[in-house]
Amino acid sequence: EKKIVLGFSQIGAESEWRTANTNSIKETAAKEGIDLKFSDAQQKQENQIKALRSFIAQKVDVIAFAPVVESGWDTVLKEIKAAKIPVILTDRSVDSKDTSLYVTFMGSDFTEEGRKAGRWLVEKAKTMKGDINVVELQGTVGSGPAIDRKKGFEEIIKAEPRIKIIRSQTGDFTRAKGKEVMEAFLKAEGKKINVLYAHNDDMAIGAIQAIEEAGLKPSKDITIISVDAVKGAFEAMMAGKLDVTVECSPLLGPQLMSAVKDLMAGKTLPRRIVTVEGIFPMEVAAKEFPNRKY
Amino acid sequence: MKLNAKYLPLVATVSLFVAMATFGSVSYNGFFSAQVFLNLLIDNAFLVIVAVGMTFVILTGGIDLSVGSVVALSTMVLAELVEHQHWNLGLAIPLVLLMGTGLGAFMGWLIQRFRLQPFIVTLAGMFLARGLCYVISIDSISITDETYTALAQTRVPLWPDAAVSLSAILAVLVLLAAIFMAHATEFGRTVYAIGGSEQSAMLMGLPVARTTVLVYSLSGFCSALGGVVFTFYMLSGYGLHAIGLELDAIAAVVIGGTLLSGGVGYVVGTLFGVLALGLIQTLIMFDGSLSSWWTRIVIGALLLVFCVLQRLFEVRKK
Amino acid sequence: MSTSSEPLFKRLLSHSLFWPLVTLALILVVNASLNQGFWVLQWRDGHLYGSLIDILNRSAPLMLVALGMTLVIATRGIDISVGAVVAISASVAALMIGGTLVINNGVPTHVSRFPMPLAIVCALLVALFCGLWNGLLVAKIGLQPIIATLILMVAGRGIAQLATGGQIVTVYYAPYFYIGNGFLWGLPFALFIAGGTFLAVHLLVTRTALGMFIQAIGINPAAARLAGVRERLITVCVYAFCGLTAGIAGLIISSNVKSADGNNAGNLMELDAILAVTLGGTLLSGGRFNLAGTMVGALIIQTLTSTIYSIGVPPEINLVVKAVVVFVVMLLQSAEFRRTVHGWVVRPAATGGAV
C-alpha cells in the first residue's frame, strides 16, 4: 500500500528553536515511513499560502503547517477543504471563525509561557524586598510569540504591585540585539535594574554578556528569566548566570506523525493537542542538561 | 530571425520562462495543470501591480524602496477602517489609494525639489510606512467583513477546473493600462527620456519636474493598490506583511529586462519577471525535499542561472 | 554683511564633512539632554566605560562594511549581499574555532577546534571570495550590480545556515572574544580595526592612482576605459574588497556575541551601510566619494540606534523615529533645501532686484 503523503509548510529557519522543530518533524516522518513534502516559507505568509496551494495541486493526503501569523487563512483553508484534505495546525493556531477548516491544533501556548514566567517571578518576589524593577527584551515587534509572552507575563505580575516594567525594547529574538539593547538599558538605568525578562533564550544569553561587561553578576545582581529552554540556556544556568527558563518544546514530530496516522486510520482527533512543557529553574539545570535534545 | 535588438532582453526572459515551465512539467507530476500556472498569477497579483509601479520609477533611473512597507501600511489601514471603524469599502479603499499616492507624491516632491537621492528618500519612506503600521497596531487585524471575504473568495472559472481570482484580473488590467501609458502616452515617453538623460530631457523642453513627481506618485498608488489586493489575498492587515517585497519587485523588473540605469525596458517584461520568480518558488515547492537553507541556496542558484543565461542570450544576439 | 571671519566661515560651511558632523552633534545633544550620564566616561578594569564607548564599539562593523560599500558605490555599483557575507564569515570563523563545552564529571572545560589564526584567515578568504564572485558577475558577465549581489544575498544566508546546520554556533574560546570585546589603550579593539582599515584605504586612494581611477569609472566608464583605465579589473577588486570588509565585520560581530547566527548575523546591514555612505555625502550615482564622511555616517546611524534604545522609545515607534531623523538629516544636507530655506528667511527682507 502507498505511503501517506504529508505536506508541511514551515515558517522558516529563523532560530535554533525552529530548526529543532523542523528536524524533529523530518526525522520522525522518515522513521514512521511518511512521505514528507517540506516547504520553507522564509517568514512570509504569502509564501505559506502559495505552498498550501501547491500541496492541493500535488494532491497530498494531509496538510500540516505552522502559521506565520494567526489571521488571514480563511480563503486558502476553504480551498483545501474543498479539495477534501485534512489540515493540522502546529505551534500556533489560526483565528478563523469557521473551526471546521482544520482538524486539530497542536503546540505550545505562548501566553501560558508568559504566565509561567510571571508566576515564577511573583513567587521569587516574596524573597526580594523593595520595588522590583523589570526590564523586558521583546521579540520581533508584531510577531505572535512576542505579543503573547508579553501579554501573559503582564497579566500575572499585575497581582504584585512592587513589580514594575521600567524598560521594554525589542531585541528581535537575536543575541546581538539582545546584548546591544541590554547595554543601553544598563547605561540608562544602571543599578536600578533587578530583573530581566527576555522573550527567548538567545536574547537572554546576549544580555548576560552585556551584564557581565558592565561589571555586574547575572542572577546575583539581576535576576534573569527567559523562554524556550534551548541547550544554551542550560549551559548558562549551570554556569549560574540564568535563573530560570520556561520550556517551549519544538519537538512536535512524534505527536504530529501519530496524529497523521490516526487521521488516515479514520480516527477522530481532539480539537487541541497540548504539549507537556515544564519550567526549569537553575537548580535542576545540571540534572536536566544531558537529556536535552535542542 | 531578424528582431530588433531592443527586444532582446524581453525575448530572453520569455523563452527562459517557457524553458523552466517545461522543465517543471516534465519533472513533477501535477505541475502541468492550468491551475498551477493561473496560481502564478493569483498568488502574485499584488507583486505584479507593485512591480508595474516600480518599473516606471526604475525607467526614470530612480528606485522606490518604500513599496513593501506601503503595501503593509495599506493592509493595516484598510483592515483598521473596515474591521474596527466599520467603514464601507467604497470609502475605505479610495482613501487608502489616496494615502499611498500622497506618500509617493511627497517622496517624489522631495526627490525632485531638493535634488535628494531616491534611494535614501524612499528608504526613509520605507521606515516611516512600516513604523506607522505598528502605531496602528502591532498585532495583525483579520478582516471578517462578509462582502470583503466574499469578494476575496470569488473565483472566475476560465475553463473546467481552472479559475482566477478578481485580483488576478485586476492585475492584468493594471498591466495593460501601464503598457498603454508607457508606450503610447506623453507621460510614458517622458519617463523614458528622463531615464536616458535627465539633463537632455530638460534641454529638450520636456516636463521633467512634473513627470518625476508623477512617477513616484504612480508607484505609491500601485503600492497602495497592491496593498488592497494583498488584503483580498490575506484577509488581514499586519505590520509584518510584505517584508522585503521591494527586493522582489526590483528583481522582477530587472529580470524583465529593464536597466536600473533607466531609459531601457518594457512593462510586459516585468510581468514575466514576476512570473519567473513565482515559477522558481513553485518549482521548489513541488520538489518538496529541500531543507530551509537549501531552499535559499537553490533560489539563488536559479536566479543566477536565469540572469546569466539571459545575459549570454543578449550578447550572443548582438 | 561681510565680516572678516566670513571667508573662514564659508570654507567651513563648504567643507564636505560639515553637515554630517553637524548632524552627528545634533543627535548626540538630543541623546545627552534626554538621559543624563550619557557623557559620563569611567575608567573601569583597564578600559574606558560608557555610552560613548558602546557607540564607538558597535559602529566599528558598520564602518568597515560602509567603507567597502563606499568604493563599490563610487564605481556606480551597489552591493546588497554584505549582510549575507557577514553571516558567512561569522559562521566559518565560529565553526572553525568552535570549541565545545564538554562536561567530564561536572567540570566544564573548553577546547578549540582549529588554531584561531587559521580560522580567521579562512573566514576572511571565504568573504574575499564572495566579493570576488560578485565582482566577476558584475564586471565579466555584465549583470546589473543590484541583481548580481541579490543572488548572493539570497543564497548567502542559506550557505551560512548550511554550514552551521541552522544552529547558533557558540564559541567557547576566550582569545577570540578579544576582537569584538577587547580593549587596546582603553579603547575598543574593534575601533582600531575599523580605523586601521580606514587609514589603509585612505592612503590607497590618495597615495596611488586608485582614487582617481575609481572616480573616473564612476563618472564616465566609457571615457575611463578609452583613457586606458582597466575598469573591469578595478571593479572586480573593489567588490572583492567590499566582501573582505564585510568578512572582517562578521568576525567582530560574532566575536562580540561569542557566537555566530547564520540567519540573523548582519541582517539588513546592507541598508544601514548604504545609508551610512550617503549620509557621509557620497552620491549613489557614482564618482566622487568621501571615506571620512562614510565613517561619520556610520557613527550617525549607530548613535541614533543607541539613542532610541537609551531614551526609552517604545519599540513600536522605533522605525517612525528613525524615518523622521533620516528625513531631517537628508534635508539638512541638501544644498538645494538650505538655499530654499534661506530664500524663505531672506525674501521678506529682500526688496526687488533681479536675483
Add this chain to the structure above:
Amino acid sequence: MSKTDITKPASGRDQNTPVLELSGINKQFGAVQALQNVKLRLFAGEIHALMGQNGAGKSTLIKVLTGVYPADSGEIRLRGQPIRPTSTLHAQHLGISTVYQEVNLCTNLSVAENIFAGRYPRHGALQGWSIDWARMQQEAKALLQRLNLDIDVTQPLSSFSVAVQQMVAIARGLSISAQVLILDEPTSSLDDDEVERLFVVLRQLRDQGMAIVFVTHFLGQMYALCDHITVLRNGELVGEYPASELGQGALIAAMIGRELDASLGATPADQAGTAPAADWLTTRGLARAGSVKPMDLSVRPGEVVGIGGLLGSGRTELARLLFGLDRSDAGEITLSGQTVHMDSPSTAIKLGLGLCPEDRKAEGIIAELSVRENIALALQARQGLWPFISRARQTEMAQHYVKALGIKTSDVDTPIGQLSGGNQQKAVLARWLATQPKLLILDEPTRGIDIAAKQEIMNEILTLAKQGMAVLFISSEMSEVVRVADRIVVMRDHAKVGELPAGSSDHAVYALIAEHA
C-alpha cells in the same frame, strides 16, 4: 569697417523693433564672469552670427536667453515685451527653439522620438491621448530627408555617430515652429554636403521671416550664411556688425583682440626632406563585420596620415578598431614587424597608441574631475596604479598644456565639465599629447575649436610629428585634412578606396569618393 553703434538706429533694419533684444546681461559662475553687460539684437528674417573665441560666453548667453541659467541681471525683450524664461520648455512656448552646443538628446530613444519628444502627433482616438507612431516616423523621415540624411528613424539614436546625432538635433530644432531659432555650433562635425544642405534650409526659414542665431567657428560658413555678426570677447560685447562690412581679418582681430598669422608652424613640405623611416604600424586585411571592410594601412613615424571620407564612411570605426575599442574579426595589426593583439585600449596605450575620440561628451571628458586630473588620466593609466603622478607634477603638466593650447579656465582644478565646449576639447587633446604616443589617432580633434586655437593645436601636433610621432588625422573639414596630411587615405562605405599624396586638393578627395559610388 564701420562699427554700428547699437544705441542709435543706423541701417534700415533698425526702424522696426527687434524680435529679440537682450541688454545689460550679466552672468557669473563663482569667480568667472562669463557675461558682462552683453547686448544682442535679433530681427525677423535675419541670420545673426554670434562669434567669439572658446570661452567667450556664446553658449552661456544662449543658455541665459533660453532660461537654462538665470541671468544675474539684465533684461530680455521679445517683440518689445520683457520676458524671463525659466526653462527650455518655457522658452519654447515663447517661440524660441534652441539647438544647444553638445548634442542634448536621449540616445536611448529612437531617432523619430528624439525629434518629436514633447510634441508628438496624436491619434484622434482616446481624446488624442495616444501617440501616432506611424505618422511620427513618416514626418521624422521626411524632415531628415530635407537634410538628406537617410537613416532608419526607428533605431535608437545611440546606434549613430555624433555627426548623425547632431543632424537629428538640428532636425528637432527646425521642426519646432518658432519665431526664433538658435543653433550653437551645429556644424562642428558635419561635412561640407551636410553643411550646404543645412544652409539651404536655414535660408528658406529666414526668407519665411524667422530670426536665426548661428554660432560657429568656421568663418567661411559664417560669411556664406549670416547677415549680421555680434562678437563677444571674454564675456564682453565687442560690437555688432553687418557681415558685409566686416572683413575676415577685422573679424578675427575683433574676436581675439590681435592679428593672427595664418601660417602653420610646420607644413607637410617641411617633412618632405626627412628620409622616409620604416613603417611603424601596419594592418593587413583588418576588418570587423558591419563596421570596417578589410583594410590595409601603414603609418611611418613622423608621418601625418589624413583619412578622408564622408559621414558614416567608417573612419571612426577604423580608429576604434586600431585602438582596441572594438575587436577585429579578421586581419592583423603589426607594430614595427611584431604582430600585436589589440584587445583593449589599455593594451593599445601601453603599445604607444593614443586616440582622441570624436564624441568628447560621451567618451572624452570626465565631467566632475578637474582639468588637471583629466589631463593626467591617460598617462597615469599607462603607468598603472603606481608610481602615482604627484599632484604637483599633475598641476605642472596641466598648466603646461593650458598655456600651450590656450585652454581658458580659472585654474587647473576646476571641474572640466565647467569649461566651454572648445576648451573641453583642448583638454581632452592635452590628455593624449601628455602620453607622448608613437601613434596618435585624432578623430575630429578640432571639433568646436576656434581658429586661433586651431593654429596652436595644429602647430603643436606638427611639431610632435617632426619629433617622430605618427598621426592619423580624421576630420570632416576636408580642407584641414589636405592641409596637414602627408598622405590621405580615402574611405567610403567603411572601406578604403584609395590614397592621395600630400598637397592634393580636397576636390581630388571628393572626386575619388565619387568614383567609387
